[in-house]
Amino acid sequence: MLTVDAAARPEQTPDVWQQVADHLRTLPGVEQVAFAGWPLMSGRSWNGFVTVDGTRRSDATTFFLVVSPGWTEAMAIRFVAGRDLPPSDLQPGAAIVNETFMKTYFPGESPLGRFFEKPESNGYVARYQVVGVVADARYRGPRERMAPVAYVALLSRNAKTDAIRTWNQATFVVRTSASGPAADPLTLAPTLRRELPLARPEFRVSTLRTQRAIVDRHTVRERLLATLALFFAAVALLLASVGLYGVLDYSVLQRQREIGIRVAICARAIDIARRVTVPVLGIVLTGAAVGLGLGVWSVRALRRRRVVPPNSTARSG
DSSP: OEEEEEEEEEEEOHHHHHHHHHHHHTSTTEEEEEEESSOTTSSOOOEEOOBBTTBOOOOOOEEEEEEOTTHHHHTTOOEEEEOOOOTTOOBSSEEEEEHHHHHHHSTTSOOTTOEEEEEOTTSOEEEEEEEEEEOOOOSSOTTSOOOOEEEEESOBBOTTTOOBOOEEEEEEEEEESOOSTTOOGGGGHHHHHHHHHHHOTTEEEEEEEEHHHHHHHHTHHHHHHHHHHHHHHHHHHHHHHHHHHHHHHHHHHHTHHHHHHHHHTTOOHHHHHHHHHHHHHHHHHHHHHHHHHHHHHHHHHHHHTTSSOOSOSOOOO
16 A cells, blocks of 8 residues: 655646546556545545534534545555545535434434535635545544544535636545555556656656655554563563573472482383473473463553554555
8 A cells, every 4th residue: 555645736636637647557566546635644635524414413523624535445444334525516515424414313213314414724615525424533633532533525516716726736545456465565656757757748746655654653662662671571581581491400409319319220211301391481481381371461551541453444455
């Protein structure tokens, strides 16, 4: 999964952006291409309050993202009900909402075919009809509570002039055919940088990165703590090994006379080694079982307290 932030000079209509996406789909190694205002978890956002039937059913802030048809499929976000945005839809018009939106504003009801409104700062009220429901996906970051999100059409009209709104930047989502742990989607980066201006000379690539890199940027602290924990765990294991070696060595010295007698009466070496090592091995196994049990219990306790985000969200690449 690659996210290609592109800039257009001069600004272009969404139809032109769609032509560029169509060109990128023809490139070898590219499976799917769609585009949106910005990538998920990029830090950018557009939000506001929503009313249903003229009343605000919740004080929760709803987030919006403009997307092209096929964006949810390219992002591998699962459809729960309904359908994708129609290709010719204008904003405000149809909208796809996530499960949190459905539970917040339409609890116990189907939102399909229902309308909601978003008041704008200029007094204009944008009215949307829900045509689909998708699984939750993180919008701004993994540490925030899952928020209501509505995905709306990129194609829109200016409320004052009634002209089709143009865009000077957007993000192409490119799903590559590379698979497996050794596959690197960035091998397509030079091709995409070259082909984007060939599709339309007004376009340039400003930033190209993987969706995984965007996600990893939000987990730097966690990965640093995990690395430190691994280091200290290795040191603790080394110290424990030295300590166990010392205990075993002392035990052998204490039983030196007994071992000599057993050797004298032709006891097998393996039996002597077993008598010496089994007690120490029993201590090691008991400690490992207790440690693993406490580790599993602590992870579950942290997840219940929502300190560790669960891994049940929809995939974002």
